[in-house]
Amino acid sequence: MPLSLVIFGASGDLTSRKLIPAMFQLFRKGRLPAGTQIIGSARTPFSDDAWRQALAKTTQEFNGKHFDQAAWDKFAPAIHYHAGDINTASDFEGLHKRLTELEGSAGATRVYYLATAPHTYEEIVEQLGASGLADEVHGPRRIVIEKPFGTDSASARHLNEVVHSVFHEQQVYRIDHYLGKETVQNILVLRFANTIFEPVWNRNYVDHVQITVAEEVAVGRRGSFYDETGILRDMFQNHLLQLLTITAMEAPVRYEAEAVRDEKVKVLSAIRPMAPETVAGATLRGQYLGYRNEPGVKPDSQTATFGAVRLAVDNWRWHGVPFYLRSGKAMSCRTTQIVVQFRQPPHMVFDSQPDHACDADQLVIQIQPAEGIQLHMQTKVPDAGMKLRQTDLEFSYSREFKGVMPEAYERLLLDVFQGDASLFARADEVELAWGIIDPLVSAWQKQAQPPLEIYEPGLWGPTSAAEWMDKQGRQWFDSCPVLS
Numbered sequence: 001m002p003l004s005l006v007i008f009g010a011s012g013d014l015t016s017r018k019l020i021p022a023m024f025q026l027f028r029k030g031r032l033p034a035g036t037q038i039i040g041s042a043r044t045p046f047s048d049d050a051w052r053q054a055l056a057k058t059t060q061e062f063n064g065k066h067f068d069q070a071a072w073d074k075f076a077p078a079i080h081y082h083a084g085d086i087n088t089a090s091d092f093e094g095l096h097k098r099l100t101e102l103e104g105s106a107g108a109t110r111v112y113y114l115a116t117a118p119h120t121y122e123e124i125v126e127q128l129g130a131s132g133l134a135d136e137v138h139g140p141r142r143i144v145i146e147k148p149f150g151t152d153s154a155s156a157r158h159l160n161e162v163v164h165s166v167f168h169e170q171q172v173y174r175i176d177h178y179l180g181k182e183t184v185q186n187i188l189v190l191r192f193a194n195t196i197f198e199p200v201w202n203r204n205y206v207d208h209v210q211i212t213v214a215e216e217v218a219v220g221r222r223g224s225f226y227d228e229t230g231i232l233r234d235m236f237q238n239h240l241l242q243l244l245t246i247t248a249m250e251a252p253v254r255y256e257a258e259a260v261r262d263e264k265v266k267v268l269s270a271i272r273p274m275a276p277e278t279v280a281g282a283t284l285r286g287q288y289l290g291y292r293n294e295p296g297v298k299p300d301s302q303t304a305t306f307g308a309v310r311l312a313v314d315n316w317r318w319h320g321v322p323f324y325l326r327s328g329k330a331m332s333c334r335t336t337q338i339v340v341q342f343r344q345p346p347h348m349v350f351d352s353q354p355d356h357a358c359d360a361d362q363l364v365i366q367i368q369p370a371e372g373i374q375l376h377m378q379t380k381v382p383d384a385g386m387k388l389r390q391t392d393l394e395f396s397y398s399r400e401f402k403g404v405m406p407e408a409y410e411r412l413l414l415d416v417f418q419g420d421a422s423l424f425a426r427a428d429e430v431e432l433a434w435g436i437i438d439p440l441v442s443a444w445q446k447q448a449q450p451p452l453e454i455y456e457p458g459l460w461g462p463t464s465a466a467e468w469m470d471k472q473g474r475q476w477f478d479s480c481p482v483l484s
C-alpha cells in the first residue's frame, strides 16, 4: 500500500536535520513503498517548490559529499507542503482534503509525525481525531510522538489518555532515537543469539554495570528549553533507562513488539523506587562552569547538566548488582558506552601478580561515536614470566561491515511504516520510567540534595564523582571511545 508521511513541525530542525535526510536515504535504498508522499505542515507559508528547495539545501549539508543530486531530483516530487495552524480546525479539514487528493482512491498507510514542541501534542491529537484524520477507513493510521513524552508521571499519564481517546495503542509509536542505533539493537543479538554470554550475564558473575552517555557539547542554543528540563528529564528518563532495560531484560519469547516490551516493562517494574531520603546517597548532580551564562539560562540556575544515579534492579538475575547511570554535557568527549564489569577471579593463582590481584574482565559496548564491542581480559605478557596484562578482543562495525552506518531515524521510520513497534516505548513503559525519575527530580529540586557541584567543562563531571565511586570500591570507566 502507498504511504503518506505527514510531518507536523515541518519548518523545524528535526525535520530538516533528521527526518528528510532519513527519508531520502530510504528512497535511495529503494525501501519506501511505491507512491510514497511526504506532506509537511507548519504555520509558515511555503509553496511545494520553495519547501523542496529549502530541504535540498539542508539535506545536501547533512549528506556532504555523499549527496546524490540525480536521486534527489527523483525524490523531490514526492514532497509537498500544506500550511496550517494546529489550533484551527478548518486547517485540519484542508489537510484532510489535500491528503485525499494526493492519495486518490487507492488510499494509503498514513503516518502522522509530531515533530513540534511537546506542548502542542494534545492539541494535534485532538484535532486529528475531530477532523476524521485518524479514521482507518482508507488504510492504517499511525502516529509518531517525539520525546519528551510528558514531563513527569502525571503528565505522561494524561497525554496517554488523550492519545488513547483518538488512537489505539497499536497505532502509537513513541520514539526514542537511541533504540534506532545499530549497537543498541546489537545488544539484543549479542545476548539472545549467542549462548556464551547468557550464563555469565547475572549477579553471579557481574559486579556492576555502568551506562554512560557523555556529550562534549554544551547546551548551546537550547538554553531556555534545557533550563526547564535538566539532565534527568532530558537523558535519563528515556535514553539511559532504555539502555538499562535492553541490558537487563530477560529473553523475550520472540522478537515481536509486545513480547520485547513486556520484558522491558518487567525490568522497569523491578527497579527499586527511591525514597526521598535515599536520593542524596544514590545520586550526584553537577553543572558545568559557564552554564549560567548560556543564552536563555537563569543567572542563578540550579539545573543539573550532569547526573549520576545508582539503581538497584530487584529480581533474581540482578539482585545486589548496582547499575550506575551517568550523563552530562560539556564532558571530556562524546561517548556512549555500556560497561559490564565482571567480578574478580575468586582466587588468584599467579604469584607474580602484585597483591595477587588483577583487573577483572569488562565487556564494553560502545554505542557511539564508533559502534562495536570490546572484551577486556587478562593475557600473559610474553617472555616476562607469568606477568599479566589487560588486553582486548574487539568487534567494530565499521571494520566488519563496509558502507555508511544508517542513521537511527532511517531504521525507526521504516519500522513505523512496516507497523513494527518493537523499538518504540509503550504507554506503560514511559509511565514506569517517569515513576523512577520523578522522585529524583523532586529531591534535587525540593531538598537541594545532593548539592549541585560546579565542574570544569572538558572533564568527567564533578570531581567528587570519582570519590563517590571509590567509596563503593569501584571506579568509573572514564575512557573516551575505545573504538574509532
Ligand code: BG6
Pocket: 147, 177, 215, 234, 235
Ligand atoms: C536528545 C537530547 O534526546 O539527545 C539532547 O534532548 C542530546 O540534549 C541528544 O544532546 C543526544 O543524542 P545523540 O544521538 O547525539 O547522542
